[in-house]
Amino acid sequence: MTARDAAGDGSPDSLLFEPLPVAGHILQNRVVLTAHRFDVNAYSPAQDGGQYLGYLSRLVSGRVGLAMTQAIPVPPVGPRGEFPLRYLRDRLCRAADIIHATGAVALVQTIHKGITGSAGGDATVPWDGGPMWGFSAVRSDTGPEVGHAMTAVEIERLLEGWALTAELVLECGFDGLELHGGHGYLLHQSISPRTNQRTDDWGEPLAFWRALTGRLRAVLGLRAILSARFPTRELRPPEAGGLSDEHLRELAASLIDTGNIDLVNPSEGSSFLHYPRSVGSYRRPHGDFMDGVAALRERLAGAVPVLGVGRIVTTAEAEDHLRRGRCDLVGMTRAHIADPDVLPKVRTGRGDEVRHCVGANHCIDRISANTYAMCFHNPDVGREYRLRGPGPAPRKRVLVIGAGPAGLAAAVEARRCGHAVDIVERAERTGGRLAAITGVSPAVELVEAVDHLSREARRLGVRLRLGTTADAGLLADGGFDAIVLATGSRPAPPPFPTDDTVSCVASEDAVDAAAAFGVARVVVVDLLGNDEGAVVAEQLIGAGHEVLVATPQPVVGAYLGVTHAADHLTRLLAGGAAVRERTSVQSVRDGVATVTDAVTGRSDRVPCDLVVVVADRVAEDGLAEPARRRHSVEVSVVGDASAPRAAMTAFVEGTDAGRALGDARGFRAPSTTEEFIDA
Missing domain, CATH: 3.50.50.60 (FAD/NAD(P)-binding domain)
Incomplete structure (x- = not known):
């Protein structure tokens, strides 16, 4: 295999960009945006969904092969046949149109959390004070509540609710749906001896899976895709009710033998407590799940395509897994959150411009804190629906003081807008405090966030003046039209007395x-x-x-x-x-x-x-007042120089400062979700 092959660069012999048939549909390539929560309120009836749709639109704009939406929590039908999700119809139709406009196949993930967390935590369905539903009356391992063991009638109501959800998905134009059977949610609970202790027919591990997939296949017909997210590793010891990897593979094979499943999406972990592994940060290796994926694919012997997942960050990594026969298609979700343009960049020979995911996990950590996802160093994530591009502006000469996250982001964005940009940095290298992270810690992966911007600055022609201290004289004599102060912060004195012996x-x-x-x-x-x-x-x-x-x-x-x-x-x-x-x-x-x-x-x-x-640190803002005294100059203070905070905010503020200078080429980005979708 040549280096070009391994790069997954869209060359004729690249597997990554080959089409793949799945249940009568042809995926335009083998890259998948897997289902993930963007915001707990994405489907809330109290919101219009515009923020999520803007995010989804940008995420799929690079033209993947298959894209899945955020999971819909499935409710049981009411005692009189009520189905509360019909208000989602318009929102889901728009989502399907967004995905299909890029040529991708579109699926909706569906989920029931069962006995997980606590009751009433779903913004999609109004809560009436009832308990969590599960197969047995056991306590959630992520909360204090004991769940309610469903009766046979309630199980039937839930199956009917899932069938009606599938009908809604098809009405909205989707190509099928996925069942979330991992991470300790209801479908995972159905196969677990810890959470399914029933002695009736529903106590058989795959009884609910078989009943559900049979019901859904009747709704979906033969052309729609039914995907199953299924665990390959529980991360739970046998004495705590955990199943072995081999047992899970046998269960998966038995499920596939029903003929109802078209695609398998593996996962690891059987609880929200396993998220440090299930959604690994920079502390976990790239391709973290791939040994389990490969073992499952071998056991299934080609019966259905198997998705490769688990910190697959680059197209080179994705191509390698495909070449080695470890999977049939590859999930690259966080890679696209970091850079939605990863595929077009790679296919046009600009792979060195890709902003790679660095495993900071601000996306999943913010979601888990019940807010919307953002990215450590992609400043636009979560803000797509309201971003306005810079309006027309004359070409300016811009001085950026400080080459940390905020300064680099400002310089790169201003240069992309067509301005002439100088960066002055007193240190001998770029990156600010992030650059102090060394290879003795896996956190060194975070340094790539500022190294990427440094490369972009040089590629775009930003003039970098390292080892240079800015002062009031530079501000007075520089001939600049705009100044961005990204001078960072300094340590405050220790908050305790010391005699300097240490x-x-x-x-x-x-x-x-x-x-x-x-x-x-x-x-x-x-x-x-x-x-x-x-x-x-x-x-x-x-x-x-x-x-x-x-x-x-x-x-x-x-x-x-x-x-x-x-x-x-x-x-x-x-x-x-x-x-x-x-x-x-x-x-x-x-x-x-x-x-x-x-x-x-x-x-x-x-x-x-x-x-x-x-x-706490002290803002280094001493140049702000001298700069503002130059009335003919636009002055912005960003990052820690404005208020010492996390690096993510520096990337956001710096980018916005560069964007606010306007576009010397007269470019205006779409200003609404609808314009973005149509662009």
Whole structure:
């Protein structure tokens, strides 16, 4: 196999861009946008769905082979045959049209969560105070509630609700639907001995699957696609009711033998608690599920196509899995969230311009916090429906001060609008504080976010002036029409007294400072509880230092997203770190940090070589006033220079600052969801 083949670049012998028949439909390529939640309110009757449709429109604009919508929670029919989802008809018809306009095959994923979480958490169907429905009266492992064991009549009502949902899907023009049978939801619960303890006919593991797929096939006919998301690994030990990988493959094979399933979409995990693995961050390897996928495909022996999933980030990775016969088509959902243009860029020889997913997982973590998805470094995600492109503007000379996330984003966007752009950066490299992450931690993958922008800046002809300190003289004499201040932030003084016998440094200086000691004894004082503290602690552990993490929060990593938080403490302890929660540092004197437990009031003296303070920072905005005194110049202050926050906000603000300068070529992006869909 040549390097060109492996790149999945659309060449004649590329498998990735070959058509694939699925149940009478021809996929234009083998790339799939799998179903994923964009927003818990995407189907809410209280909203019009415009935000989700704008997001979906942009996501599919690169022309994938198959696209699935966010899952619809399926309700049972009411006692008198009521079906509450008909209000979704217009919204689903528009979604089908959006997907079909790109040449893709369109599916709707359907789901019932069963005994998961707590009752009343679905914005799609009004809640009447009833309990969660499941096969047995067991407690959710992600909440305190015990579910209700469905009666035979209630099971029939649910089957009928699913059939009516399928009818609605076909009425709206979709090519079929998918059943979400993973992650511990109802269909997964039906095969699990932990959640299905029935002794009637519905206690047989595949009884509900067979009844449901038979009912749906009668509705869908032979031409519509019925896809099944099915687990290949439960991540649950046998003593806790877990099924072996081999058992799951046999169940999948038995399900396929019914003849009702056209496509299998594998998954891993049997609970929301498994999301750090099910939707892995940069801490998980690329192609994380592919061993299980390949084993399932071998067991099914070509009976139906099998989808490859699990952090497949690049088209080269996708092509490799196809070439090795591990799957028949490839899910690249987060790759498209990061860059919806990944396929057209690759097919036109511009693969080096792709903005790759870096596994920050802001998308899934925001969704899990019941808000809409955004992306760590694609600033437009979730905002597509309301973005207005820059209007016509004369060509300007733009000065950007600072080459961190905000400054690079501003410079690149301004240059794309046709302006002449200079960046002045006092450091010898671009990237700001993100660039301080080193290869001793898997978080180094995040650095690609700023490296991508640095490459784009150079490719577009932005003039980079590194190792140069900006001052008021530069502002006065530069001859610029617009100035973007992305000067970042500086550490605040330590929030405790110190006699300077131990250096107290900020996160960006921690690794270099610790290296001076060989093996250093480091106290990480984490006052924020976010990604910054987690990453710096893991870097120090990875470099072999002795680490104590002290935080005043009730738990370490209190403000991490769910896919980072769920196993953060486990990672720290496995790396040999000590952890002190509800603990504050009182002072650092004579080479000792005095730490006090807020609950017991007990104080301990901890000898240390270095203290790393993860705390509030101070905006570096000293150039703002001199810049604003130049009345003929547009001035923007973005990123930490405006207010110290997370990197994602810097990418957003920087991009918007560049876009606000207007387009020197007279370009205007679509301003509404409808215009975007029609563009």
